[in-house]
Amino acid sequence: MSKLRFKVVEEASNRKAISVNIPVERPSEYYGKYVFNRQKMQEYLPRETYEALVNAIDNKQSLSRRIANSVAEGMKRWAIDNGARHYTHWFHPLTDGTAEKHDAFIDLDGREGVVEEFAGKLLVQQEPDASSFPNGGIRNTFEARGYSAWDISSPAFILDKTLCIPTIFISYTGESLDYKTPLLRAINSVDRAGTAVAQYFDSKVQHVISYLGWEQEYFLIDESLYEARPDLVMTGRTLIGHESAKNQQLEDHYFGAIPSRVEAFMLELEIECHKLGIPAKTRHNEVAPNQFELAPIYEETNLANDHNLLLMSIMAEVARRHHFRVLLHEKPFAGINGSGKHNNWSLGTDTGVPLFAPGKTPKDNLQFITFVVNVMAAVHRHNGLLKASIMSATNAHRLGANEAPPAIISIFTGKQLGEILAQLEKSDQDQFIDFAGKEGLQLGVSQIPEIMVDNTDRNRTSPFAFTGNRFEFRAVGSSANCASAMIALNAAVAEQLMDFKTKVDARIANGELLEHALLEEIKVLIAQSKAIHFDGNGYSEEWKQEAARRGLDCETCVPKIFDSYLAQSSIDMFKKSGVFSEVELEARNEVKWEMYTKKIQIEARVLGDLALNHVVPVATRYQSVLVDNILKLKQLFPGEKGEKMVALDLDAVESIAENMVVIKHEVAKMIEARKVANRIESEREKAIAYHDTVVPCMDKIRDYIDDLELMVDNEMWPLPKYRELLFIR
Numbered sequence: 001m002s003k004l005r006f007k008v009v010e011e012a013s014n015r016k017a018i019s020v021n022i023p024v025e026r027p028s029e030y031y032g033k034y035v036f037n038r039q040k041m042q043e044y045l046p047r048e049t050y051e052a053l054v055n056a057i058d059n060k061q062s063l064s065r066r067i068a069n070s071v072a073e074g075m076k077r078w079a080i081d082n083g084a085r086h087y088t089h090w091f092h093p094l095t096d097g098t099a100e101k102h103d104a105f106i107d108l109d110g111r112e113g114v115v116e117e118f119a120g121k122l123l124v125q126q127e128p129d130a131s132s133f134p135n136g137g138i139r140n141t142f143e144a145r146g147y148s149a150w151d152i153s154s155p156a157f158i159l160d161k162t163l164c165i166p167t168i169f170i171s172y173t174g175e176s177l178d179y180k181t182p183l184l185r186a187i188n189s190v191d192r193a194g195t196a197v198a199q200y201f202d203s204k205v206q207h208v209i210s211y212l213g214w215e216q217e218y219f220l221i222d223e224s225l226y227e228a229r230p231d232l233v234m235t236g237r238t239l240i241g242h243e244s245a246k247n248q249q250l251e252d253h254y255f256g257a258i259p260s261r262v263e264a265f266m267l268e269l270e271i272e273c274h275k276l277g278i279p280a281k282t283r284h285n286e287v288a289p290n291q292f293e294l295a296p297i298y299e300e301t302n303l304a305n306d307h308n309l310l311l312m313s314i315m316a317e318v319a320r321r322h323h324f325r326v327l328l329h330e331k332p333f334a335g336i337n338g339s340g341k342h343n344n345w346s347l348g349t350d351t352g353v354p355l356f357a358p359g360k361t362p363k364d365n366l367q368f369i370t371f372v373v374n375v376m377a378a379v380h381r382h383n384g385l386l387k388a389s390i391m392s393a394t395n396a397h398r399l400g401a402n403e404a405p406p407a408i409i410s411i412f413t414g415k416q417l418g419e420i421l422a423q424l425e426k427s428d429q430d431q432f433i434d435f436a437g438k439e440g441l442q443l444g445v446s447q448i449p450e451i452m453v454d455n456t457d458r459n460r461t462s463p464f465a466f467t468g469n470r471f472e473f474r475a476v477g478s479s480a481n482c483a484s485a486m487i488a489l490n491a492a493v494a495e496q497l498m499d500f501k502t503k504v505d506a507r508i509a510n511g512e513l514l515e516h517a518l519l520e521e522i523k524v525l526i527a528q529s530k531a532i533h534f535d536g537n538g539y540s541e542e543w544k545q546e547a548a549r550r551g552l553d554c555e556t557c558v559p560k561i562f563d564s565y566l567a568q569s570s571i572d573m574f575k576k577s578g579v580f581s582e583v584e585l586e587a588r589n590e591v592k593w594e595m596y597t598k599k600i601q602i603e604a605r606v607l608g609d610l611a612l613n614h615v616v617p618v619a620t621r622y623q624s625v626l627v628d629n630i631l632k633l634k635q636l637f638p639g640e641k642g643e644k645m646v647a648l649d650l651d652a653v654e655s656i657a658e659n660m661v662v663i664k665h666e667v668a669k670m671i672e673a674r675k676v677a678n679r680i681e682s683e684r685e686k687a688i689a690y691h692d693t694v695v696p697c698m699d700k701i702r703d704y705i706d707d708l709e710l711m712v713d714n715e716m717w718p719l720p721k722y723r724e725l726l727f728i729r
């Protein structure tokens with residue numbers, strides 16, 4: 001067994017960078033090559049069709065059957081011209097990742113041959129078998145059909161010779177079975193609510209757009225090492241493995257040179273991204289060894305999210321070509337940093353005004369403060385829900401561990417914004433507003449621009465930070481579908497903006513001036529949502545206690561964190577914003593609990609196997625070697641001399657034996673705990689049982705195995721060790 005380990009380690013360290021086929025054209029020439037964007041639409045669609053489609057996209061309308069047929073025809077021609085042979089509806093089921101069912105572009109021609117065919121009805125709607133995707137009981141198996149329908153706001157693209165059509169996935173009764181449907185609803189909701197508020201400042205505003213710029217962190221690992229670790233293959237993380245003597249203490253990876261093998265991978269990945277219209281821009285090393293990040297230029301949220309999902313799948317493919325495996329798990333290695341996916345989020349008007357950036361005039365700044373304060377109020381009101389939106393069995397290893405934000409949502413504002421808010425709250429209106437001025441309004445907040453543009457006082461310990469012109473939701477996990485967080489955030493802000501508008505309108509109806517009404521409501525919100533504002537060290541123990549005192553959600557048990565989705569405040573909010581019905585929320589929670597249980601169940605099985613079939617036999621073998629040696633030494637050197645020689649080995653034999661006793665005992669206990677949990681009917685209770693009774697056994701088993709790793713002969717140890725996994729040369 002150990003021979004295998006040394007062989008794969010050698011293979012991995014001898015691996016050379018693979019040369020990349022760099023296109024001769026410049027990025028600007030091949031950017032979007034495989035995307036049916038407006039330029040291709042114009043080229044392949046009749047003028048009338050093109051105009052109808054663009055109008056439908058821009059004004060969020062649906063397509064007529066006739067236009068759909070014409071779009072399908074043009075799209076098919078474009079796809080075939082670019083080498084596509086199949087088409088698929090590409091959707092985002094409630095598992096993380098995407099789903100596809102491929103069909104060839106052929107139909108019988110009635111003369112024993114085929115023609116390339118793609119009708120509008122196939123473009124607009126398909127019927128994948130909904131029973132094979134998690135649906136939380138919405139679908140009974142006897143009517144196991146849902147349908148997928150084209151989301152025209154996201155362009156079709158070609159991946160692996162297949163035309164992929166981004167679609168929503170819903171049941172026949174209209175409940176969403178995916179992430180995209182509620183994301184679109186949330187985006188529309190914040191558009192409507194945001195527009196109504198933005199119109200206080202500019203009546204020309206027709207839409208408010210939600211923007212997302214994600215930063216994808218990931219680990220790379222050599223494929224042969226990966227394959228020698230059943231835990232990585234089956235669960236995406238190492239379930240055992242002692243820390244290596246050196247990991248990230250020297251902080252030398254972040255600014256270090258990117259290894260050439262990795263650079264080749266990154267280059268090819270970027271080229272693929274650009275061909276698919278993903279504006280990949282930034283790449284760098286991350287804090288942990290073998291950890292990297294890719295970030296694009298931000299885009300409209302729905303498109304940005306499609307691009308992130310697409311990135312995650314092409315990443316895996318490109319990595320394979322370079323003999324790597326990409327790990328998107330939030331915590332592949334204990335003791336070193338995990339991976340997140342910061343969601344940089346902002347709102348802006350269709351007139352081009354960013355709503356979270358201070359402006360040049362007092363009016364702009366009042367608008368800025370209005371939106372920022374409403375976000376803070378929404379995050380405060382729904383802090384438990386926002387935490388639930390980013391929580392999963394895998395992200396739980398990252399949050400609350402001593403490297404990432406705690407499992408408590410708070411907002412970092414930075415000094416300047418914090419001071420402005422404090423000033424505003426206690427301000428006396430007359431001091432701040434001078435209606436006589438030529439611009440109609442003078443505010444104390446008018447000095448904002450100079451001081452805030454370069455907001456450098458970053459706080460890395462905050463899960464939700466204001467960074468000058470956007471908020472950065474940092475608690476999102478690296479493997480997550482960003483939609484989950486974006487649905488909750490956009491919907492919560494939509495609800496808050498609706499409430500704000502109602503209150504401001506009521507004041508105006510009572511004869512208050514608009515500016516006065518806005519400021520009064522802003523002051524109320526600042527006072528109400530104070531508890532969410534925290535600029536201190538989010539890693540500290542004191543913060544946990546302080547947060548509890550402030551009434552923030554401090555729950556750490558993942559299955560219980562999901563309860564926030566079913567809190568009355570969440571049900572009301574999702575109803576008001578039109579994002580989820582109560583039935584959908586209930587169904588989705590069933591899926592969340594079930595997924596949690598399944599993930600832990602798989603990990604527990606793999607760990608049991610590793611413990612009993614990999615580690616214990618090797619430790620036993622090493623123990624016999626020691627025992628044999630002890631007996632022989634004692635024979636050779638009878639008496640005190642011999643006793644002295646074997647004393648330490650005897651201790652080692654004893655320690656190994658003790659560790660193995662605990663491991664075997666805990667594995668048995670863990671199996672029993674699973675059996676008991678599996679009999680529980682309620683998905684929620686079952687998930688809680690896994691959390692409370694299975695996970696602690698796993699933690700203990702790992703501790704004792706990692707301890708053994710330091711005792712057993714290095715040559716015998718069956719699995720590649722951290723120091724071998726973590727340093728790509």
Ligand code: ADP
Nearest residue numbers: 211212213214295296297298344345346469470
């Ligand atoms: P850092 O790691 O310093 O936070 P990065 O450059 O890695 O910054 O990533 C920042 C991300 O935020 C990028 O995707 C960028 O396009 C995005 N971003 C910048 N401005 C906005 C904005 N107004 N709204 C949404 N995303 C933004």
Ligand code: MG
Nearest residue numbers: 215342344472
């Ligand atoms: Mg960032």
